[in-house]
Amino acid sequence: MSKNAVANRYAVALFQVAKQKGTLTETQEQLRTVQQAVKENPVFSEVLGHPKVTAEKKKEIFKSIFGKAVSDTVMNTFFVLIDHRRENVLLEMIDDFNKHSNEDQGIAEAKVYTTKAISEEDINTLTSGFAKKLGKKQLRVENIIDPELIGGIKIRIGDRIYDGSVKRQLQRLERQLVTGNVRR
Incomplete structure (x- = not known):
């Protein structure tokens, strides 16, 4: 079975339990905390994947780091991953859980790329406009500062990219000039 399919199975199981308990939002926040910690500390991933570190030791490590930050349900999910030697799908499982949730x-x-941080007011404007356009209730925005942008804004929502950057507009103008399709 592929790594993605395995991660999705665990994600679906956790999603169903969290939904049944009415803790989807809390579980998602807890998993984000774990995901960020794992990504920021590559040594943690190495220890988790190391074959000479016993399952019990891995559980101890998880409990000491995340014991107070996550619910028993989330902790037990980690323990099941460890017991079945599936620690390598942790980050994918969290991504899949987030998608289902x-x-x-x-x-x-949404990932919003700008040259400088955008205000809460601008985020709210983006959120309301794009949420309606996508048929969603809410848009969760992560603002990423991209020094390569000359100006404007670029938004990535799932596999869609809305590019209103100056760089993109200049590329479009250049293409029009080269092909001779300049609008008047």
Whole structure:
């Protein structure tokens, strides 16, 4: 079975339990905390994947790091991953859980690339406009500062990219000039 299919099975199981308990939002926040910690500490991933570190030791490590930050349900999910030697799908499982949870709650995740941080007011304007356009209740925005942008904004929502950057507009103009299709 592929790594993605395995991750999705665990994600679906956790999603169903969290939904049944009414803790989708809390579980998603807890998993984000774990995901960020794992991504920021590559040594943690190495320890988790190391074959000479016993399952019990891995559980101890998880419990000492995340014991107070996550619910028993989330902790037990980690323990099941460890018991079945599936620690390598942890990050994919969290991504899959987020997709299921967001879909269920009518939320879309957006990455907004700008030259400088955007204000809360601008985020709210983007959120309301794009959420309606996508048929979602809410848009969760992550603002990423991209020094390569000359100006403007670029938004990535799932596999869609809305590019209103100056760089993109200049490329479009250049293409029109080269092909002789300049609008008057």
